[in-house]
Amino acid sequence: MAIELKPTEALKLWHDVNLDLVRDGETDLTTRQMTILLTIYLDPPPHTVRGLAKKLAVTKPVITRALDTMGKAGLVTRRRDEADRRNVIIQRTVQGSLYLDRLSDLIIARAHALRP
Amino acid sequence: MAIELKPTEALKLWHDVNLDLVRDGETDLTTRQMTILLTIYLDPPPHTVRGLAKKLAVTKPVITRALDTMGKAGLVTRRRDEADRRNVIIQRTVQGSLYLDRLSDLIIARAHALRP
DNA sequence: ATAGGCTAGTACGCGTCCGAAACGATCGGG
DNA sequence: CCCGATCGTTTCGGACGCGTACTAGCCTAT
Numbered sequence: 001m002a003i004e005l006k007p008t009e010a011l012k013l014w015h016d017v018n019l020d021l022v023r024d025g026e027t028d029l030t031t032r033q034m035t036i037l038l039t040i041y042l043d044p045p046p047h048t049v050r051g052l053a054k055k056l057a058v059t060k061p062v063i064t065r066a067l068d069t070m071g072k073a074g075l076v077t078r079r080r081d082e083a084d085r086r087n088v089i090i091q092r093t094v095q096g097s098l099y100l101d102r103l104s105d106l107i108i109a110r111a112h113a114l115r116p
Numbered sequence: 117m118a119i120e121l122k123p124t125e126a127l128k129l130w131h132d133v134n135l136d137l138v139r140d141g142e143t144d145l146t147t148r149q150m151t152i153l154l155t156i157y158l159d160p161p162p163h164t165v166r167g168l169a170k171k172l173a174v175t176k177p178v179i180t181r182a183l184d185t186m187g188k189a190g191l192v193t194r195r196r197d198e199a200d201r202r203n204v205i206i207q208r209t210v211q212g213s214l215y216l217d218r219l220s221d222l223i224i225a226r227a228h229a230l231r232p
Numbered sequence: 233a234t235a236g237g238c239t240a241g242t243a244c245g246c247g248t249c250c251g252a253a254a255c256g257a258t259c260g261g262g
Numbered sequence: 263c264c265c266g267a268t269c270g271t272t273t274c275g276g277a278c279g280c281g282t283a284c285t286a287g288c289c290t291a292t
Contacts, residue, residue: 002228005227007221010220010224010227011219011220011223030146030279035131035137038134039135042131048239049239057138059280061279062281084239086288103126104123111126115117176269177251177271180270180271182249202258204271
C-alpha cells in the first residue's frame, strides 16, 4: 500500500530528521554531499565522477570536492579504473554504511513517531 | 495507523527528496537553515534567537547568520519585541510559506512513489 | 604514430559559514 | 538610580564550497 503523507506530516518529518542531524553535531554534510553519498549506496555500481555529475546536474568539480571531503571523513573511497585509467571508480566503505544505517534508523523512528 | 518504513525505503526517500533539491538549483539552504525555517513554520510562535539556538543546540551567531541569509532570500523576517526590546521576534513570510508548500509537495510525491 | 576526444583533477577569486570572544542595548532587582 | 544579567549582533581569523577556466593523463580511430 502506498505511503500517504499530509503536508504537515511531510514537513514535520523533514524537520525532525534535520533537527536530529543538526543536534548530532558530528555530521556536516551538504545537501549535495548527502545526495552523492546516498546515490553511491543505493544505485548499482560502478559510480564515476561524470556519472554522478550528470545525475545531480552539477559540474564535475563539485563532485571531486565532495569526494575529497567525504573521503577525508572515511565515508567513500576512490580507485582508478584499470580497464580505462581515465575513469575513477567511487566505492563504499564500512564507515559510510554505518553512517547510513544510523540515518535510516533515524528516519524510520521519526516517520513512525509522526502518528502516535 | 503508524507509518512503517523499511531501511531501504527510508534512505531512498531521503535520497530522492535531496536529489530534487539539488537539481532544483534555486535552493541552497544549509541543514541548519532548513531546520530553523521549518521550526519557525511548524512550532507555535513567538520565536527568538536564543530559543532557536537552544532548540538546535547551536550558538547564537549561527542563528543570527542564518536569519541574515534567509532574510535576504525573503524567507523570514525579524521584528523587535516592543514588550522587551532586547528580544527579536522571528516571523514567517508569504514567500517562506510558498517555499515550504513546494517542499511538502515534493516530499509527499516522493513518499508516494516509494511503493508503486 | 599521432591528433582529437575523453576523463578527472587543479588554480583562481569570491562568497559564506564557522567558533570564540567581545560589544552595545536593554531590562530588572536592590 | 545603578549594576549585574540578558539579548542579539558584530568582529576576527580560518576553513570550505562555488563556478569558470585550465591542466594532465588516457584512449582510440585514422
